[in-house]
Amino acid sequence: MRTWVSVARYHLVRPAIFVGMPWAIMAFSFVVNLIIFRLVPPSSHAVQTGHGVVQVMNTSHYTGAVAIIYVFFFIMGVFGTGASLPFGLALGVSRRSYYTGTALLAVALAAADGLALTVLQAIERATGGWGEDLHFFRVPYLLDGPWYLTWLTSFVGLALLFVYGMWFGIVYRRWNIAGNVSFIAAQVTVLLAVALLITWVHGWTGVGHFFTALSAAGLTGLLAALTAALLAGGYATVRRVTV
């Protein structure tokens, strides 16, 4: 346990990557979005009513920019295992403890930053989209429910990408670029095999029904299961790393 905490502290020795940078970029992106949607004239769309066709102004502004922090969590994961691993192992830490400590950091950061996203979403709701009807922290379907679901979905999503990045970092450490290319190829192959299998058993209708019926909470559960699988994969890989 003490070793795990030491590993997490070792990552945070330079807090810029894990704390400062993602939020600095988020803040920048937020300001850019706010200014752009103030500049752009509102569009309109036609609606058929009992009195004929009426032009309705679109006032809500949707943006997918919140994805930036998810991308950043992937990068953090790559850094956490790719660049920092050799010195971590030089400090008398086993691969398992290093991996566990890094994964604990992922969970803690995802929980904290997920909560921050939830708070910002609540503020966005309360201020009518920052006075501009901006949907920056609200994403239709995915992050649009009660606060606890927003927190849970953000938490799982962020942790998923961090853990996924960790696996990439480990593969890079052990097998370099060629390893990462093969790693991606292997993933594509798996997806292709699944698609072929579904086609073979004529299962696409079922798949379609499954996803249209899936709630945001259900999707979060699926992502959590995927995170667990990625965590196990990375764990199995890190034990073969040599530095």
Next chain:
Amino acid sequence: MTPAISVTGLTRGYRGHIALDRVTFDIEPGSITGLLGRNGAGKTTLLRILAGQEFPSAGQVHVFGASPAENDQVLRRMVLIREDQVYPDIKVRHALAAASWCYPGWSAELASRLLADFALPPDRPVKKLSRGMRSALGIVIGLAARAELTLFDEPYAGLDAVARQTFYDALLADYAEHPRTILLSTHLIDEAAGLFERVIVIDRGRIVLAAAADDLRGVAMTVSGPVLAVDDFTAGHQVWERRQIASQASVVMVGPLDEDDWARARSLRLDLEPLTLQQLVVHAAAQPAPDMTDESVMERTSA
């Protein structure tokens, strides 16, 4: 007493070559051992396996009585300082802070004193350090960690003579106050020879010599003088090298010599010069079928 390091039949093969070939040795706790050998002899691979950073292909490795591989209890009692250590993008003081969290015996006082001795700027990113400064950082971490087993792999690459002397002095001073087991690999054999209580010489993945440093003094010597006298004197001894210029010969022979031998050498007007550790290593590494393990050296020196 459990040996600090116990290696039996350790083999590590890579595609197309054998880095370590059935290496067997023990190191008792509380000693400074030199791990000597040429580039590519297998020194770094051996140290990496001891530190659990690399895995053996075959054989047993025990550190403090247990396998170091993925063993936190063993690993936190040892530190490996490598010449080619890869650091993340952090500053000198960050690296020291991380080490201080991981080593229970860490001495912040020693770390800051060594930092000053080596003139290392704590706020400089490790990436921006010169080769020598980077080595100095490794030395600071390795000594201040006060790990029970301290492994140094070419710790002073790029360091100037003054800084190397600082390292030797700091190592011996702290070792005297806080005894531990130190295994140090180096090319600069004669310079470091005074540090070692034991030496292990490794060549092409095999141990060619493992002995107490004291036992090695006088193990082999250069005999020079008139050809006939030299050949007469060295008859019956193992000869490692023979050079002849006109009627003068110079032969490297394996000892030991007793009082009578010395008297005979004087009467034959031969020059006898014991091999330095460095010369010994060079010759030991050059022997095709070496038998210079502890027992055989002991026999020769006590005979």
